[in-house]
Amino acid sequence: MENRIRRLLLLCGILFISTGIYRKEVGTVFIKAINICLECIGVG
Amino acid sequence: MKRKMVQIITTLITNSNFKGFTEGKIYRGNIKKVCVPGLNCYSCPGALGSCPIGSLQAVISSIKYEFSFYIVGILLLLGTLFGRFICGWLCPFGLFQELLNKIPSPKFKVSKKFQHLKYVKYIILVVFVFLLPMFFVNDIGLGDPAFCKYICPAGTLEGGIPLVLSNDSLKSAIGYLFAWKMALLVISIILSIILFRPFCRFICPLGAIYALFNPISLYRLEVDQHKCTSCRLCSNKCKLDIDVYKNPNSLECIRCGECVSICPQHAIKSAITHSNKHNI
Numbered sequence: 001m002e003n004r005i006r007r008l009l010l011l012c013g014i015l016f017i018s019t020g021i022y023r024k025e026v027g028t029v030f031i032k033a034i035n036i037c038l039e040c041i042g043v044g
Numbered sequence: 045m046k047r048k049m050v051q052i053i054t055t056l057i058t059n060s061n062f063k064g065f066t067e068g069k070i071y072r073g074n075i076k077k078v079c080v081p082g083l084n085c086y087s088c089p090g091a092l093g094s095c096p097i098g099s100l101q102a103v104i105s106s107i108k109y110e111f112s113f114y115i116v117g118i119l120l121l122l123g124t125l126f127g128r129f130i131c132g133w134l135c136p137f138g139l140f141q142e143l144l145n146k147i148p149s150p151k152f153k154v155s156k157k158f159q160h161l162k163y164v165k166y167i168i169l170v171v172f173v174f175l176l177p178m179f180f181v182n183d184i185g186l187g188d189p190a191f192c193k194y195i196c197p198a199g200t201l202e203g204g205i206p207l208v209l210s211n212d213s214l215k216s217a218i219g220y221l222f223a224w225k226m227a228l229l230v231i232s233i234i235l236s237i238i239l240f241r242p243f244c245r246f247i248c249p250l251g252a253i254y255a256l257f258n259p260i261s262l263y264r265l266e267v268d269q270h271k272c273t274s275c276r277l278c279s280n281k282c283k284l285d286i287d288v289y290k291n292p293n294s295l296e297c298i299r300c301g302e303c304v305s306i307c308p309q310h311a312i313k314s315a316i317t318h319s320n321k322h323n324i
Contacts, residue, residue: 032098
């Protein structure tokens with residue numbers, strides 16, 4: 001049973017990552033990550 | 045010792061943009077498209093990758109998306125493979141707290157009365173990482189990364205302090221929010237000296253996510269009940285107050301492995317499990 005859940009979660013993970021890449025979420029992450037996040041450092 | 049080396053090496057590798065610290069700038073290369081496994085602020089001048097919790101909020105709080113398949117997918121993969129092994133071995137802020145805990149001082153255990161505080165991190169995960177960035181938005185639909193903004197001491201330590209020290213324009217912009225976050229960092233530091241990993245135990249939303257995977261993750265602890273004498277040495281040794289011999293895959297276990305090495309019967313093993321037929 002645990003193995004099945006594990007496989008299902010791994011499959012979901014791969015599908016989710018692929019969906020995220022297809023939806024161009026990576027671009028949003030990238031833009032946030034390469035600019036200083038003022039909120040994160042406590043300035044903004 | 046082996047674990048400490050892994051923690052130090054991971055911290056150095058994921059924060060190896062050393063010139064960023066002197067220039068007061070952050071790394072802007074393509075590796076930032078990928079998340080590191082631990083809590084590591086992407087506004088740290090040394091950071092090469094992105095923080096999973098910061099990225100999750102960035103996508104959720106954006107105008108374009110309300111949910112991040114990309115980050116949730118990464119967390120599903122990492123959680124299913126490793127669970128909270130990541131907290132114990134790969135998280136820079138976990139290492140920071142453990143080093144602080146080595147400072148000679150009276151050490152305290154969390155009494156039973158305060159054990160329920162471990163659930164606070166799940167509330168923080170739901171409210172500050174999901175709900176506030178999703179629903180607390182401005183006129184154009186843009187939300188705030190509420191956890192990063194109001195709580196995360198890792199961002200202050202790794203990003204705020206080095207950037208403010210090396211960047212004059214940021215230094216001139218600090219205000220009440222910076223003071224609030226510095227206060228939280230100081231509280232975290234003081235608590236870390238007297239308690240083992242207080243931020244991981246009570247606050248960290250990334251730890252809360254990985255914790256949910258602990259019972260089913262590929263990397264896990266196994267107790268051989270034929271060898272175990274219930275001597276409780278493992279429970280007494282555990283800095284997170286887990287009864288390891290009863291519940292080796294507790295949500296709170298960060299897989300530090302101290303119970304494995306203390307067991308005189310060698311009844312506890314850390315293993316990568318393909319099948320659960322040997323699990324007790």
